[in-house]
Amino acid sequence: MTLAGKRLQTGDALAPDADWWRGGVIYQVYPRSFQDTSGDGVGDLIGIAERIGYIASLGVDAIWISPFFTSPMKDFGYDVSDYTNVDPMFGTLGDFDYLVKVAHEHGIRIIIDLVISHSSDQHPWFLESRKSRTNPKSDWYVWADPKPDGTPPNNWLSIFGGSAWQWDGTREQYFMHNFLTSQPDLNLHNEEVQAALLDVVRFWLDRGVDGFRLDTINFYFHDKELRDNPPLAKELRNDTIAPAVNPYNHQLHVYDKNRPENLDFLRRLRSLLDEYPGTTAVGEVGDAQIGLQIVADYTSGGDKMHMCYAFDFLANERLTVARIRKTLTDFMTAAPEGWACWAFSNHDVVRHATRWGSGIHEREHYLRMLAGIIMSLRGSISLYQGEELGLTEADLAFEDLRDPYGIQFWPDFKGRDGCRTPMVWSEYEQSAGFTNGQPWLPVPPEHRHLAVDTQENVQASMLNHYRRMLAFRRAHRPLVKGSLEFLETGDHVLSMIRREGNEAVYCAFNLSEEMQVVERPQGLVESLDGHGFSGFLRADTIEIPPYDAFFGRIG
Structure with a gap:
């Protein structure tokens, strides 16, 4: 099922960072x-x-x-x-x-x-599985006998509505489906x-x-x-x-x-x-x-x-x-x-x-x-x-x-x-x-x-x-892979510091419809630009307009 056991040659413009997904x-x-x-x-x-x-x-x-x-x-x-x-x-x-x-x-x-x-119930695996209780793939899906009264084996429900069990007349068993009846669940215990x-x-x-x-x-x-x-x-x-x-x-x-x-x-x-x-x-x-x-x-x-x-x-x-x-x-x-x-x-x-x-x-x-x-x-x-x-x-x-x-x-x-x-x-x-x-x-x-x-x-x-x-975000590595520390700035402003190595970025977001003023955090040395938000730094405070943000560098 593999292609000669190796990855196809698919271009060489990718950065060689095996950890790219972290913060990607x-x-x-x-x-x-x-x-x-x-x-x-x-x-x-x-x-x-x-x-x-x-x-x-x-x-x-x-x-x-x-x-x-x-x-x-x-x-x-x-x-x-x-x-x-x-x-x-x-x-x-x-x-x-x-x-x-x-x-x-x-x-x-x-x-x-x-x-x-x-x-799908049209997958060859399922088509074979439902033929009998003894075929090579009979246990590849989740099959179960009915209760003595013919009802499903338990109370499990489908996300798409109704029971998670569908009756199959050939095997005279129910099969499990967490979603549509045409989506039988595979038996990963096998x-x-x-x-x-x-x-x-x-x-x-x-x-x-x-x-x-x-x-x-x-x-x-x-x-x-x-x-x-x-x-x-x-x-x-x-x-x-x-x-x-x-x-x-x-x-x-x-x-x-x-x-x-x-x-x-x-x-x-x-x-x-x-x-x-x-x-x-x-x-x-x-x-x-x-x-x-x-x-x-x-x-x-x-x-x-x-x-x-x-x-x-x-x-x-x-x-x-x-x-x-x-x-x-x-x-x-x-x-x-x-x-x-x-x-x-x-x-x-x-x-x-x-x-x-x-x-x-x-x-x-x-x-x-x-x-x-x-x-x-x-x-x-x-x-x-x-x-x-x-x-x-x-x-x-x-x-x-x-x-x-x-x-x-x-x-x-x-x-x-x-x-x-x-x-x-x-x-x-x-x-x-x-x-x-x-x-x-x-x-x-x-x-x-x-x-x-x-x-x-x-x-x-x-x-x-x-x-x-x-x-x-790409220009400031703490926003990609850094640690996170929340600061207490009330119910309307989300404030946090992202740190990576010797670099730290302060982020503050005003989730309210009114201007918010928060204290300048300790160590904040300058505001950062290039993000398009309009929050601004004063001597001892930061002012953030409604639904806006501020970013600064922590020294």
């Missing part, structure tokens, strides 16, 4: 919605390659590409039927190789989204399954990828005894992972996911990655109750994940000084040597420009401040395509929906299509420059004036604010 900035591309070159209304790999210059101009370190593998597309690529090939709608393996080459030539690394907690999945990882490493975003990494193992999940008290429920209308939130998920057996498999995976210097893995931890502790467990010790991608800042609750401090402090306490990857938006949640920005009087100033905050936190960063343009969540009509999740729970939950609409490249071109055909999701009219070509040459645009802030 990752730009998430949702390929269906980024750039279409074939005219079928769906983005493709060549489209990403054609836009590499734009991505490089942002100043990011890597691209995370959401799934492009062969798939029936019941969940838009998160249901894989062939782990080692490209779905024709996205192109070919040759197109992927070309994309990696072009990206590397621009100094951009490629991270791919690997979905190995489950596959060593052959683990070996097959590690072969997939090696295939793509040999193809030149620089790392993996591992989907739903805490879902890999289930409880062998199939014990019922306990109920979760109403006051502890959280709608970050599943919408409030979904009873999935009524359970504490201790047996259908978050199992301790996962740690040994993650060590095997890390050992494989270590054979390819400079590669990395970021695991998506899907848990609203104990997510930070899992992130700490999975990134501690230097022998599992390089970093984890948590949902703490993907929730509906608007950011506050106290919440940011608590989240970072809790993580640093639980895993002082661990590393997190922070995100405010992605392909699964309402864009933060809407989620947090709705009702904000000066929303553009607010979004600029949020960009400054995420780029100043200790950890790596994931930016979602269009975030740098200030794109809001699209409000789509029911007939335009494509997401089965939204269709299932409409109108209480509208699904994920609103954050997946096409990237807007040109205000006046057909489909905003995304495609020559009919786009798979409509281009929101309100996005057109935010298109890249309208912002490109406007110094004060949101796009150029992101570029400035990313350049400022």
Whole structure:
């Protein structure tokens, strides 16, 4: 399954820093919605390659590409039927190789989204597994007998609604699915399954990828005894992972996911990655109750994940000084040597420009401040395509929906299509420059004036604010890899010092609608510029306008 056991030659413009991921900035591309070159209304790999210059101009370190593998597309690529090939709608393996080459030539690394907690029910592995209880792959998926009354073996629920168990008449057993019924869960208790999945990882490493975003990494193992999940008290429920209308939130998920057996498999995976210097893995931890502790467990010790991608800042609750401090402090306490990857938006949640920005009087100033905050936190960063343009969540009509999740729970939950609409490249071109055909999701009219070509040459645009802030971050090493110390400056101002070696940077953000004045911290010698914010230094104080920031050098 490997390509002669070695990585393909894919360009030589990458910096030789094996530790690049620590503090790296990752730009998430949702390929269906980024750039279409074939005219079928769906983005493709060549489209990403054609836009590499734009991505490089942002100043990011890597691209995370959401799934492009062969798939029936019941969940838009998160249901894989062939782990080692490209779905024709996205192109070919040759197109992927070309994309990696072009990206590397621009100094951009490629991270791919690997979905190995489950596959499509059209995967050859599952087609064989469901034939009988005795075939060679009969134990490759999670099968269980019904209760005596014919009902499912336990109370586990699917994130997409209903039971996590689906009856199969051929085997006269249930199979487990944490998501759609067409996404059966692989049985990672089976060593052959683990070996097959590690072969997939090696295939793509040999193809030149620089790392993996591992989907739903805490879902890999289930409880062998199939014990019922306990109920979760109403006051502890959280709608970050599943919408409030979904009873999935009524359970504490201790047996259908978050199992301790996962740690040994993650060590095997890390050992494989270590054979390819400079590669990395970021695991998506899907848990609203104990997510930070899992992130700490999975990134501690230097022998599992390089970093984890948590949902703490993907929730509906608007950011506050106290919440940011608590989240970072809790993580640093639980895993002082661990590393997190922070995100405010992605392909699964309402864009933060809407989620947090709705009702904000000066929303553009607010979004600029949020960009400054995420780029100043200790950890790596994931930016979602269009975030740098200030794109809001699209409000789509029911007939335009494509997401089965939204269709299932409409109108209480509208699904994920609103954050997946096409990237807007040109205000006046057909489909905003995304495609020559009919786009798979409509281009929101309100996005057109935010298109890249309208912002490109406007110094004060949101796009150029992101570029400035990313350049400022790169120019000051403490913001990339440094330690973090919070300072007490009240409920409205988030203040911290980032230190690396002999260099230290003071950062202060005003999360309120009023001018804030804070004391000049001890050791502050000068203000820093180049970031685009307007907070200023006086003799003994710092004044920060509403939704603005100040950066200074600590001597």
